[in-house]
Amino acid sequence: MSVETITFPAAVLRAFCERTFEHFGVPADDARVAADVLLRADLRGIDSHGVARLVTYVDMLELGRINPRPKPFVVRATPSTATFDGDNGLGLVVGPKANALAMEKAEACGSGWVSVRNTNHYGIAGWYVMEALKRDLIGWAMTNSTKLVAPLWGVERMLGTNPIAIAFPGKEEPPIVIDLATCAAAYGKIEIAKRRGEPVPSGWAIDKTGAVTTDPQGMIDGGALLPLGSDREHGGHKGYALALMVDVLSAVLSGANWGPFTPPFALRQEIPARSVGKGIGHFFGAMRIDGFVEPDEFKTQIDDLVRTFRATKPAPGTHGPLLPGDPERACETERAKSGIPLVLPVVRDLRGVARRLCIPFD
Amino acid sequence: MSVETITFPAAVLRAFCERTFEHFGVPADDARVAADVLLRADLRGIDSHGVARLVTYVDMLELGRINPRPKPFVVRATPSTATFDGDNGLGLVVGPKANALAMEKAEACGSGWVSVRNTNHYGIAGWYVMEALKRDLIGWAMTNSTKLVAPLWGVERMLGTNPIAIAFPGKEEPPIVIDLATCAAAYGKIEIAKRRGEPVPSGWAIDKTGAVTTDPQGMIDGGALLPLGSDREHGGHKGYALALMVDVLSAVLSGANWGPFTPPFALRQEIPARSVGKGIGHFFGAMRIDGFVEPDEFKTQIDDLVRTFRATKPAPGTHGPLLPGDPERACETERAKSGIPLVLPVVRDLRGVARRLCIPFD
Numbered sequence: 001m002s003v004e005t006i007t008f009p010a011a012v013l014r015a016f017c018e019r020t021f022e023h024f025g026v027p028a029d030d031a032r033v034a035a036d037v038l039l040r041a042d043l044r045g046i047d048s049h050g051v052a053r054l055v056t057y058v059d060m061l062e063l064g065r066i067n068p069r070p071k072p073f074v075v076r077a078t079p080s081t082a083t084f085d086g087d088n089g090l091g092l093v094v095g096p097k098a099n100a101l102a103m104e105k106a107e108a109c110g111s112g113w114v115s116v117r118n119t120n121h122y123g124i125a126g127w128y129v130m131e132a133l134k135r136d137l138i139g140w141a142m143t144n145s146t147k148l149v150a151p152l153w154g155v156e157r158m159l160g161t162n163p164i165a166i167a168f169p170g171k172e173e174p175p176i177v178i179d180l181a182t183c184a185a186a187y188g189k190i191e192i193a194k195r196r197g198e199p200v201p202s203g204w205a206i207d208k209t210g211a212v213t214t215d216p217q218g219m220i221d222g223g224a225l226l227p228l229g230s231d232r233e234h235g236g237h238k239g240y241a242l243a244l245m246v247d248v249l250s251a252v253l254s255g256a257n258w259g260p261f262t263p264p265f266a267l268r269q270e271i272p273a274r275s276v277g278k279g280i281g282h283f284f285g286a287m288r289i290d291g292f293v294e295p296d297e298f299k300t301q302i303d304d305l306v307r308t309f310r311a312t313k314p315a316p317g318t319h320g321p322l323l324p325g326d327p328e329r330a331c332e333t334e335r336a337k338s339g340i341p342l343v344l345p346v347v348r349d350l351r352g353v354a355r356r357l358c359i360p361f362d
Numbered sequence: 363m364s365v366e367t368i369t370f371p372a373a374v375l376r377a378f379c380e381r382t383f384e385h386f387g388v389p390a391d392d393a394r395v396a397a398d399v400l401l402r403a404d405l406r407g408i409d410s411h412g413v414a415r416l417v418t419y420v421d422m423l424e425l426g427r428i429n430p431r432p433k434p435f436v437v438r439a440t441p442s443t444a445t446f447d448g449d450n451g452l453g454l455v456v457g458p459k460a461n462a463l464a465m466e467k468a469e470a471c472g473s474g475w476v477s478v479r480n481t482n483h484y485g486i487a488g489w490y491v492m493e494a495l496k497r498d499l500i501g502w503a504m505t506n507s508t509k510l511v512a513p514l515w516g517v518e519r520m521l522g523t524n525p526i527a528i529a530f531p532g533k534e535e536p537p538i539v540i541d542l543a544t545c546a547a548a549y550g551k552i553e554i555a556k557r558r559g560e561p562v563p564s565g566w567a568i569d570k571t572g573a574v575t576t577d578p579q580g581m582i583d584g585g586a587l588l589p590l591g592s593d594r595e596h597g598g599h600k601g602y603a604l605a606l607m608v609d610v611l612s613a614v615l616s617g618a619n620w621g622p623f624t625p626p627f628a629l630r631q632e633i634p635a636r637s638v639g640k641g642i643g644h645f646f647g648a649m650r651i652d653g654f655v656e657p658d659e660f661k662t663q664i665d666d667l668v669r670t671f672r673a674t675k676p677a678p679g680t681h682g683p684l685l686p687g688d689p690e691r692a693c694e695t696e697r698a699k700s701g702i703p704l705v706l707p708v709v710r711d712l713r714g715v716a717r718r719l720c721i722p723f724d
Contacts, residue, residue: 235590242540248664253654302610324602
């Protein structure tokens, strides 16, 4: 089934996002970074995390639920660690500042680790680790998020899709960019299947009774996503444990809300029963490569590793293994040239924002 | 099918392991730690990583493939990072020393991160992160290992079962201890199914043609394990990416052998086609909780989180979600009292070692 889209140059969408954030009083420098995080998602083909979410940011800013001019501060620090309070700013603004702090600490003492509270949705985790690449650092990024995923053997939504990202630079080869949600499949894929009237594969979701379901509506109506590994037999306890790890590092360590109490991003989502901290939580890390090995030697080995893995004998019906980050990089190259295709509901949302805020769009 | 076992007190097995290591010239302090790592695996029910492996360590020591009296050294360091060369010692000896270095760095500057080369199999990753708990630190441990796992869309064994471990202390509740291999199912489970003449679940393994197989022999004869997530649809690319992350942090960062070139642990396994570094690699991390938040506050929140997750509505036919580390802790409590049941082939191996080395066993 083909989906009708309208294609926009990245620059047009970027300028629109910037002006939208500025409309709510976000300082120009912050608006520029926030727009960059969103656009990078669209360029890399992670459409669920790009301009499609602008309308939600607008809703939150309009209702005063997000602080457009936060004064984030360091709550506590050692030479290589810190807790950062985002002052309820946009995650797209707080995240980059906290990530920069981790990188500064790494440059000063080998590594830097920053747990962040009182923040909001920060876009794609991959953006942060690609920033670290620019400074020849190995970057780590995690975040917790609104509950969608059941722990293995549980029936309720208790965890977010809690992603883990890390990137390693190559020399002649492109970097390895890992960015993965710790659930079996993204919520967006459930929504797409629902729109198409198609079932989802077994192992993605349970319904509200806890039974595995292939009906997307069954998951949407009070069901839950399954963790990476799906069931006990296939390692569902491992995906659950990884999601829990992300939750503790991002939220328990910083004093944010964890697990089922993580506040929702969209307005239509349920407000948690109680508050156990401030906002949602992120976790950033950065490590100096030369804190371990000569960077040139590291990158030469990464090149060798990348070529070795590409040369793996391919499974039947495939072209062989990819390296993490390959599909997103290919998409970025293509979309930087030919533009970003947006589905009609997203275009409608953006036009709606343009009308409401009197900002020219298209 | 019940399996015949003989039960030994942990103290008997511990003493036997110590004397065996000492027989080969391992210093008494090192032998004690090495035996502790092995016994902790048996106590916690991870039978594949405990005394069942002693005979392999003996083979390696007897052939001079492992250095019984290594002089490990720091290759390069910053205040919070280091590369450690294990001088080809037992992983059970080198690992604890490198882990201790990570913890010392954490105590000095908030966090410590140590990548290790020129080392060997280090036992269970969980041992290292439980050591960190004793010092009120959040410990991380990873290691690469001999190839057994295919990257998604590949037909060859290219990666080890590359585990990730991390632990978080509670206050009144027991700690959360995460220790997971990044493949869908352990190789030991394939061997057990083979012995029982039973098929394995689809999603665990492929045969040498790359076809998914439920025949354990199909995997053993030149096939491979699948990464966590199993196939593309269920997130097999995520398990593959996590295994690659562990490989890079443990081996590329330290200058050890990575991917398919990681040397084998057992003698019967294939020697890799080329060498790209020294020995296998580990990666340890430690973070001071008070580098982020008041430790008492952190532990109180962990207690709340543990109780919240235990109170999740149970899936049909289950008692509800466990917390990572629950099954191992229950096993440890039981086996500390009633002893460690060993299957007959393991007892035969240990008796063989006792005869060869003239060390009393039972």
